[in-house]
């Protein structure tokens with residue numbers, strides 16, 4: 535099992551493999567993220583935060599927060615009197631989030647925790663976001679249940695993640711780019727394996743409809759989704775009744 539590829543792992547093996555992989559790529563994560571998304575990820579995050587419909591003074595949590603790029607738009611939405619926290623299970627990624635500019639005078643609270651077992655009481659928050667995290671958790675249904683649990687009634691959840699374009703021609707272009715260029719970019723930093731995980735895990739990832747069904751089973755209402763970036767990214771949202 536020692537040589538098993540990260541994208542083939544499941545359950546607790548996946549948890550450990552993903553945690554180790556993000557620890558390895560934490561130093562170059564932000565740079566490669568900006569290059570690969572053509573810096574559009576900031577725009578997608580702002581759109582996702584709009585979907586949370588947050589008000590000044592609200593409490594918001596970013597799960598799988600990584601290097602903390604959701605913190606600034608969340609803090610902007612809840613204002614100086616609001617509360618923003620980020621949770622991730624990989625310390626080197628969280629360390630990159632500490633002291634990031636753009637969060638204003640307030641420092642978001644950052645903590646270690648697992649998306650499938652959040653260290654947060656039930657009915658605590660008005661908004662929960664996840665960016666490119668759901669694909670990585672070992673139990674997606676369980677994660678959706680946890681995200682639902684920590685929201686107050688009326689609170690909203692939003693998730694951005696990779697998707698496979700529905701259009702066949704676009705899917706071919708994407709597969710070429712993600713299967714060749716992305717691992718090549720990773721190889722420049724000696725991280726070919728970690729950057730092969732991105733296209734492989736996207737191919738293995740649940741469809742838009744499967745994710746929406748899982749959210750509905752967890753209890754979410756008003757579940758919807760929308761493609762971005764020619765269908766390479768999909769945003770899902772839902773509300774706790």
Ligand SMILES: C[S@@+](CC[C@H](N)C(=O)[O-])C[C@H]1O[C@@H](n2cnc3c(N)ncnc32)[C@H](O)[C@@H]1O
Pocket residue numbers: 549552553556567597598599600601602603604621622623624627647648649650664665666667670671672
């Ligand atoms: C692709 S990165 C995304 C980081 C950040 N959300 C962003 O938008 O840039 C995925 C993050 O999810 C975290 N992660 C994966 N599985 C997790 C889990 N089960 N619990 C908590 N964090 C997890 C990883 O450590 C990593 O920081």
